[in-house]
Amino acid sequence: MRYFSAPVLVWILALLLPVVAVTSLGVGTIAISSAEILHSFSSAVIGSSGDAQTNSILFDIRLPRILLALLVGAVLASTGAVMQGLFRNPLADPSLIGVSGGASVGASLMIVSAGGFIQAGALTGLSLVAIGAFAGGFIATIVVYRVATSNLGTSVTTMLLAGIAMGALAGALNSLLSYFSDNEMLRQISVWQMGNLSGANWLKVAVMGAVSIWLLMRLPAQAKALNALLLGESEARHLGIDVQSVKRRLILLTALGVGVSVAVAGLVGFVGLVIPHIVRLIIGPDHRWLLPASALAGASLLIVADSIARVVVLPAELPTGILTALIGAPFFVVLLMHQRREI
Amino acid sequence: MAMIAENISLHLAGFDLLRNINLTIESGQVTAVVGPNGAGKSSLLKVLTGDIKPTDGRVLLNGRNISQWEMREKANLLAILPQHSELNFPFTASEVVGLGRIPHLTGYGKDQEITINALQLVDASYLQRRLYTQMSGGERQRVQLARVLAQIWSPSDLGQQFLVLDEPTSAFDLSHQQMILDIVRQFASRGVGVLMVLHDLNLAAKCADNLVIVNNGVIAAHGSPDKVLSEQLINEVFDVQAVIARHPVTDTPLVIT
Numbered sequence: 001m002r003y004f005s006a007p008v009l010v011w012i013l014a015l016l017l018p019v020v021a022v023t024s025l026g027v028g029t030i031a032i033s034s035a036e037i038l039h040s041f042s043s044a045v046i047g048s049s050g051d052a053q054t055n056s057i058l059f060d061i062r063l064p065r066i067l068l069a070l071l072v073g074a075v076l077a078s079t080g081a082v083m084q085g086l087f088r089n090p091l092a093d094p095s096l097i098g099v100s101g102g103a104s105v106g107a108s109l110m111i112v113s114a115g116g117f118i119q120a121g122a123l124t125g126l127s128l129v130a131i132g133a134f135a136g137g138f139i140a141t142i143v144v145y146r147v148a149t150s151n152l153g154t155s156v157t158t159m160l161l162a163g164i165a166m167g168a169l170a171g172a173l174n175s176l177l178s179y180f181s182d183n184e185m186l187r188q189i190s191v192w193q194m195g196n197l198s199g200a201n202w203l204k205v206a207v208m209g210a211v212s213i214w215l216l217m218r219l220p221a222q223a224k225a226l227n228a229l230l231l232g233e234s235e236a237r238h239l240g241i242d243v244q245s246v247k248r249r250l251i252l253l254t255a256l257g258v259g260v261s262v263a264v265a266g267l268v269g270f271v272g273l274v275i276p277h278i279v280r281l282i283i284g285p286d287h288r289w290l291l292p293a294s295a296l297a298g299a300s301l302l303i304v305a306d307s308i309a310r311v312v313v314l315p316a317e318l319p320t321g322i323l324t325a326l327i328g329a330p331f332f333v334v335l336l337m338h339q340r341r342e343i
Numbered sequence: 344m345a346m347i348a349e350n351i352s353l354h355l356a357g358f359d360l361l362r363n364i365n366l367t368i369e370s371g372q373v374t375a376v377v378g379p380n381g382a383g384k385s386s387l388l389k390v391l392t393g394d395i396k397p398t399d400g401r402v403l404l405n406g407r408n409i410s411q412w413e414m415r416e417k418a419n420l421l422a423i424l425p426q427h428s429e430l431n432f433p434f435t436a437s438e439v440v441g442l443g444r445i446p447h448l449t450g451y452g453k454d455q456e457i458t459i460n461a462l463q464l465v466d467a468s469y470l471q472r473r474l475y476t477q478m479s480g481g482e483r484q485r486v487q488l489a490r491v492l493a494q495i496w497s498p499s500d501l502g503q504q505f506l507v508l509d510e511p512t513s514a515f516d517l518s519h520q521q522m523i524l525d526i527v528r529q530f531a532s533r534g535v536g537v538l539m540v541l542h543d544l545n546l547a548a549k550c551a552d553n554l555v556i557v558n559n560g561v562i563a564a565h566g567s568p569d570k571v572l573s574e575q576l577i578n579e580v581f582d583v584q585a586v587i588a589r590h591p592v593t594d595t596p597l598v599i600t
């Protein structure tokens with residue numbers, strides 16, 4: 001049973017995204033009305049200066065943050081769809097290939113070993129933590145991929161198991177690092193692991209933007225291959241798909257996309273798992289529609305979650321990752337119960 | 344042109360799965376492979392379709408080594424129906440059949456038309472919008488068959504086409520067993536070379552031009568069903584006492600156990 005035709009859903013989501021993004025501009029510790037937003041933007045366009053404080057909140061804080069949420073959400077959700085297709089498992093997510101575990105070890109290592117340099121590193125806008133997270137995530141993925149690859153090709157099952165082993169190892173290393181941390185480091189580690197967009201700035205947006213655009217432009221060309229892969233690897237080969245190179249390409253793209261996402265936003269859970277799953281329930285598993293629809297839905301969800309995170313415990317903020325899990329997990333459980341009832 | 348296995352041997356993990364197999368699948372003919380469980384039928388199919396490289400020997404598809412064909416070109420010539428499918432995502436039947444058009448660049452309209460016709464051919468038009476995950480075993484197998492047929496629906500400029508079916512009748516009731524034999528004959532009459540693994544000797548005898556009996560990794564007998572099927576051979580290969588009679592209508596051999 002399909003609830004919508006795929007193009008209709010993509011259109012709805014494409015129209016919803018700008019609405020969500022603009023609405024989110026007004027939400028925060030200081031509420032800004034839509035008239036003020038309009039005024040600020042129009043005065044920025046014609047070059048005159050509006051209210052300095054409002055401008056600063058809009059252009060230095062909220063806009064980069066919303067754009068970062070949009071990009072991270074889009075990348076996490078679409079790579080989640082890719083992983084679920086590649087593993088032929090609707091419950092797979094990007095963390096399965098070790099990228100999240102590796103990234104959190106990289107980040108913790110930086111916080112613990114280079115704690116004093118973090119402030120200095122912040123000068124560049126991309127902290128050492130971000131670089132450590134990216135490196136850790138990428139290295140972990142490469143290790144998992146290598147373990148699972150023999151001259152017979154990459155075994156998806158082995159990769160899944162190697163990813164689980166990598167996750168356990170990363171968990172242990174993280175605990176070890178936490179054990180030797182002082183209070184301040186411990187707090188930084190745990191806040192980072194919750195996933196947080198409050199550190200958004202234009203440099204992060206630029207880096208994330210470049211990676212996301214490249215990724216989101218490369219993925220559609222793999223949609224048919226992913227569809228064929230759902231039949232099984234040998235069936236995909238018989239349909240003319242070069243399975244091994246598709247796998248390598250998709251794993252690299254995912255490691256890069258998720259690696260950078262995690263570096264700029266920490267561990268934001270559930271977007272990569274839940275969004276593609278929900279989209280698939282609505283329009284089916286055809287990746288030609290699933291990938292763009294997931295990207296759009298993930299972008300919207302993360303913007304909404306981040307907006308709520310900004311205001312739910314005023315005047316403080318919650319880490320965004322807490323919100324995505326708080327919204328995502330119960331929704332997912334309801335979905336699973338609903339699904340069981342249909343079977 | 345044909346699909347030819349030249350002196351194939353396959354050793355895997357210390358076992359001799361296939362030994363010195365020579366086999367030619369002629370275009371326009373139906374070849375049925377039969378044999379007891381574990382005889383090497385599936386291994387033979389995997390080697391013939393290029394899934395596994397033989398330890399010795401080679402497979403030629405239209406004169407060229409099967410591993411040297413460009414993948415998409417090969418997919419235009421060779422369609423394979425596996426015994427089981429791993430698909431557990433909720434595609435509709437139309438979408439599954441549409442996957443068979445991936446190697447082609449014929450455009451949406453043409454692909455759509457072929458999808459509808461292929462589903463109709465396998466008596467599955469009513470499944471078009473149903474989800475694969477909610478179908479019965481027989482329905483799934485028919486949809487997969489339609490996908491494979493859609494893949495070689497029209498002749499290719501690249502050469503003769505081949506259709507390989509691994510136990511296609513296993514999930515089918517009587518009328519659909521008959522249906523698949525008709526479809527296979529129909530494709531063969533268009534020039535497609537058909538190779539299928541069957542368990543039912545009588546179905547094989549009724550439909551095949553050539554019967555290949557595989558036992559212990561070698562070809563025990565090979566030829567027309569009339570020539571090959573004998574009480575002695577069935578006793579040797581299957582360890583079953585059988586009587587060979589004639590089918591009263593089609594006059595093909597009829598194995599009675």
